[in-house]
Amino acid sequence: MILRHSKSARHSPAVLVSCALAWAVFVLDSPQAKSEAPAAPSSPDAEVLATFEGGQISRADYEQVLAHKLPNERDRIAKPGGREALLESLIRYDLLAQEAERRGYQRQLEVELAAESAASDRLIEALVRVEPAKVPAAEIERAYAERSREFMRPAMRRATQIRVATEAEAKTLSKELKGFEREPFSRVAREKNIDPRTRNQGGELGYFDRESNTDSGRPTGVPQALVDATFKLHKVGDVSQPVPHDGSWNVLMFTGEIPPFTKTRAQAEPELRQKLALQLTQRALETFVTELRAKYSPEVHPELIDAVVLPPAAPLDMPEGFAAAPPDPRARPVQLEPDGI
16 A cells, blocks of 8 residues: 555545545554565565555555455455455555645645544544443443433323313314314314414324323423323224313313333443443543643633634635545444434
8 A cells, every 4th residue: 555645635625534534544554654674475565466656555455454344344345346346446545645645635724634633533532432331330220210201101192172161062062073083173173272372283282191291201281181081082083071171171182192112221221321431431531631721731812813814715726627535445434323312
């Protein structure tokens, strides 16, 4: 592999960052960068798979790339033509990186900043990142107890209401609306419902549990009398008898149901470990930065900030017709964190 890589081959801010990261991986991990001693004839370093003006790719380089691939990528490479395709991608990347260096892209500010950012990321990875497997069991227990509502959700029901002034009117509506679908029921609610909070939304009350809370445990504001009446109905589509509340009468339609949900501590643990590992890493990072500030004592002059002139946006000085760099085939795979809980 070529040793004269620029820190990044970039033609847009996004590509600059991608290639700068690739450069950081290459410089830190390249066996050629670690030692310039000539390899023994039997060494993989001596077995050259490809050469070009300005560089070469040895078997050791190639095997190092393979070591960083995910299992599914290795399976694809093992298929007919896969090894050749990987070698071609390495050659393609090296040629573009070499040309980017020849044209001076490594001296552009965006490339230098991206390289510094990559080095900072490596520092954080090495010194402060907390692996999910190392999260203490006590932290898992505490988080599971604090977030119990997320893992033990009770049955939830949904209802639509029509509030009227008299019991007689409510009895008439209850009889007339039996067998109605939800939409016709909502249209009647827009016409006859005297509750200002729900009239414009067709009497919609939303989902609630038996204590009139949302799935996250917050109060819904639905009166308990209406909640109790909804949970007495047998199936979705049922219409209630008149329900008295606060000087008025209500007719309810049972419009939806979510069954209860329970996730044990063991089932929740992988999610909790990922979430807590990110939180612990952030705390460790803040502590580390505080220590660095105490060590290096930065001085800040906020009174000078207003004098800074912001230049107008301008296109980067890039040669026309020079293709954007491809992804670095030797960069380590990015492991995406799962969604938050």
